[in-house]
Amino acid sequence: SIASTLGIDDARAELLGMKSGNGGRNTHLTGARGNVLEMGVGTGINLPYYYGGRERSLVSRLTCVDISGGMLEEAQKRNKELRSNADTANVDIPFPVEFVQEDITSRSLFVKQDNTFDTIVDTFTFCVLGNEGTMRCLENMKRL
Secondary structure (H helix, E strand, O other), X not given: OHHHHOOOOHHHHHHHOOOOOOOOHHHHHOOOOEEEEEEOOOOOOOHHHHHOOOOOOOEEXXXXXXXXXXXXXXXXXXXXXXXXXXXXXXXOOOOOEEEEEOOOOOOOOOOOOOOOOOEEEOOOOHHHHHHHHHHHHHHHHHHO
């Protein structure tokens, strides 16, 4: 499990929401580094894997984007809970997290900002975007 790999005991892993059966998230998301953009964050189910319990996080900033305000509210609640639990578990989360309501298929995604990202994450959104939406999302990833 991610917790044992990172040297986190079971109690801390439970507090941080790092459980087994995560669809490979621990393998892929713990490699995120630098300025990270998650496209289609949904309810924030990936958030625990960015925090990871490392002594030094590889993430310097996390921007979470979703078109749904309701989903972003849930992600913000999850983030707040994770940060609270991290304090309890003595795990440092040293990077800021920003939540942005935006369409990840929009050609204007972050056009007005000077954003460059070191890591871009998109899990399980291509299956709901359709071919055209997926292509626009991929174009945005390439541009950002």
